[in-house]
Amino acid sequence: MTIHRFEIYGEPVDFIDCREVADGFASILRGWTVREIPHDPAMPAFVTFRFERGIYDWNAPWITGRNRRDDEPSISLMEAVCDFHYEFIDWFADRNPExxxxxxxxxxxxxxxxxxxxxxxxxxxxxxxxxxxxxxxxxxxxxxxxxxxxxxxxxxxxxxxxxxxxxxxxxxxxxxxxxxxxxxxxxxxxxxxxxxxxxxxxxxxxxxxxxxxxxxxxxxxxxxxxxxxxxxxxxxxxxxxxxxxxxxxxxxxxxxxxxxxxxxxxxxxxxxxxxxxxxxxxxxxxxxxxxxxxxxx
The missing domain is CATH 3.40.50 (Rossmann fold)
Structure with a gap:
């Protein structure tokens, strides 16, 4: 298992066996700072992406009831990046209530x-x-x-x-x-x-x-x-x-x-x-x- 941790929007985001999702998401951002940082097990990830058994899954503990839908799993890199795209907008909205x-x-x-x-x-x-x-x-x-x-x-x-x-x-x-x-x-x-x-x-x-x-x-x-x-x-x-x-x-x-x-x-x-x-x-x-x-x- 390989964990790549990136700081995105000031929070740690882990990509487990799927660094390509981090690179893909960084490729669709303009004007944002995305940087790779050391993985610290003592600091939980804000969002975790994982590639396992041919499926890109993700988990965000701060979101209740809106993790990956089991009936529509993400099986391609594009689908995984789109998942992150949608949640990133909600993340932005949550951080900017004004x-x-x-x-x-x-x-x-x-x-x-x-x-x-x-x-x-x-x-x-x-x-x-x-x-x-x-x-x-x-x-x-x-x-x-x-x-x-x-x-x-x-x-x-x-x-x-x-x-x-x-x-x-x-x-x-x-x-x-x-x-x-x-x-x-x-x-x-x-x-x-x-x-x-x-x-x-x-x-x-x-x-x-x-x-x-x-x-x-x-x-x-x-x-x-x-x-x-x-x-x-x-x-x-x-x-x-x-x-x-x-x-x-x-x-x-x-x-x-x-x-x-x-x-x-x-x-x-x-x-x-x-x-x-x-x-x-x-x-x-x-x-x-x-x-x-x-x-x-």
């Missing part, structure tokens, strides 16, 4: 965060990746923190994931982007390996400039229009999971955000049409795109 964690994507436009609350099947991650391809930095594709006092968006520094196989409607240029930025993956999911200027590091704060409700439909002409503040408020509150026991604080904080944000609804079919409308509305001309950087490198 911050909300919201299920949404967010991209930086002209120094401000534009929020895309996660409405089912509206393509927030796909749109976010098209925005990154166009040169706009990503705060997060699935979860972004919000400071309840300052009303700023805070990047978690986690690489985005895209579902596989890629949709056949994606244009060749976007497929090429995904291939060139392929990170850890399996048959169902692919992490998108983003570098400096493409993703915002953990802990960076941005003022919130807009809340955009996505409405993706087939065969529709793309448009962007004002959205009722009440709709934006409901979308954010419904997708908050970091703080739940303070309804008054939740309502007041998110109301202040939408009152000072540009609330819109984006109706679109093709993500590239959505990118063009968002750039015009919030960012003017897109910064130097990934494609142009790649072509001139």
């Amino acid at each position: 911050q909300f964690c919201v299920h949404m994507a967010s991209v930086e436009f002209a120094g401000r965060a534009v929020l895309f609350p996660a409405v089912q099947r509206t393509g927030k991650s796909t749109l976010a990746m098209h925005l990154v391809k166009a040169g706009f930095p990503l705060l997060g594709d699935d979860v972004v923190a919000v400071d309840g006092a300052t009303h700023e968006a805070i990047a978690l520094g986690l690489l985005p994931r895209m579902r596989l196989p890629l949709h056949p409607s994606f244009k060749p240029e976007f497929v090429d982007f995904m291939i060139r930025h392929a990170g850890l993956s399996d048959r169902r999911w692919q992490y998108v390996e983003l570098g400096e200027g493409q993703i915002v590091d953990h802990g960076r704060r941005l003022p919130i400039g807009a809340v955009v409700i996505l409405d993706r439909r087939k065969d529709v002409r793309a448009s962007i229009a004002p959205a009722p503040a009440s709709a934006a408020l409901k979308a954010l509150i419904d997708r908050n999971f970091g703080v739940l026991e303070q309804p008054g604080r939740i309502f007041d904080s998110f109301r202040a955000i939408v009152e000072n944000a540009d609330c819109r609804i984006l109706t679109y079919a093709d993500p590239e049409d959505g990118v063009a409308l968002l750039a015009e509305a919030f960012g003017g001309a897109a910064p130097k795109s990934e494609e142009r950087r790649h072509a001139t490198a």
Whole structure:
């Protein structure tokens, strides 16, 4: 039995016979400090990962009733890293009770965060990746923190994931982007390996400039229009999971955000049409795109 201990988020995390999980998790973090430290048996691990009999199992004594599900064991490195990814978000939420964690994507436009609350099947991650391809930095594709006092968006520094196989409607240029930025993956999911200027590091704060409700439909002409503040408020509150026991604080904080944000609804079919409308509305001309950087490198 080989134990590798790492310090992650200031806590000891043990990887028993599965150092590859530590390396895999470190590969999806941006702006975090992950370092290997000596294993001290007298100090219990905050989280323990173990590879045994073809299964990646994990245990976190501080979490009650949320260890690996016996009906869906993790049998691949990607599944094990995804397990840690999900629990890491809960870990962040537990450590930062003053911050909300919201299920949404967010991209930086002209120094401000534009929020895309996660409405089912509206393509927030796909749109976010098209925005990154166009040169706009990503705060997060699935979860972004919000400071309840300052009303700023805070990047978690986690690489985005895209579902596989890629949709056949994606244009060749976007497929090429995904291939060139392929990170850890399996048959169902692919992490998108983003570098400096493409993703915002953990802990960076941005003022919130807009809340955009996505409405993706087939065969529709793309448009962007004002959205009722009440709709934006409901979308954010419904997708908050970091703080739940303070309804008054939740309502007041998110109301202040939408009152000072540009609330819109984006109706679109093709993500590239959505990118063009968002750039015009919030960012003017897109910064130097990934494609142009790649072509001139």
